[in-house]
Amino acid sequence: MSARTTVLDDGVRSALQAVSAAAARGLGDPALAELVQIRASQLNHCAFCLDMHLGIARKHGVSERQLDLLGAWEEAGEVFDERERAALELTEAVTVLTEGFVPREVYERAARHFDAARLAHLIALITAVNGWNRLMVARRIPPGSAEW
Template identity: 60%
Template sequence: MTTTNTTENPTAHAPRLRMAELAPEVYKSMIALDAASRKGIDPALAELVKIRASQINHCAFCLDMHTKDARKNGESEERIYLLSAWEEAAGFFTEKEQAALALTEAVTVLTDGFVPDAVYARAAAHFEEAEIAQLISLIITINAWNRIAVTTRMAPGQV
């Protein structure tokens, strides 16, 4: 277990524990779930979804990883910067991407305890049922990773 010296930097966070070592079966299962959830999803869209969920969940580790991955896949800096305000910057994102981002936000936040019908219908207009199932799986998986990373305080810049 690692602790943080908060007298030097009261906002600094050191990793709490190494999940991969302490719960290896769970960690390996998460890696397999992650791989399975990405099947059939455009890699560029997958990274946008992962970045947006990670923004909402305040997961610095995942934001660092997925913005780097998005850049490697050719994503523009401008779209990465505008992703947190995608609704106001709708002209930078396709209708399909906007539908996926709306679904990402609804599944991630679950503000009213459910995903609104209008959000689901918007996604259904752009994705086949099997694609929606994969997209939901991707959103659930990145949310699980965010919760692991935030809870265990995985440090950004290590991937």
């Protein structure tokens, strides 16, 4: 076991980290990747992931204004550009799946802003952060905890 106390099998943790990193790399926009992960974490009430991704977002130059208004991005006017809005809308659709699927118009709006590869990576990133959120929330891992 590493110096960090962990109860999550190294293989599982490493696999999830690898998927998350590959998806973010493939998206090619670290700031957008953080906005997406923060929004999913807000929806899933994952304090651990919010704490972590807010810090990373700041390091990637995401503005405090965007971070402050992310929970109300639909009403935030020009704070988020069309591409960011499409990614955030897709994030909500994939995270919540209220209709049991992602609405066609949401997918098509995102597809107008991302080529096929980047769109696939965006969806993979959303899926990965949702996995992390569910893991951390279900296990009640608090923000800043080293025990995960």
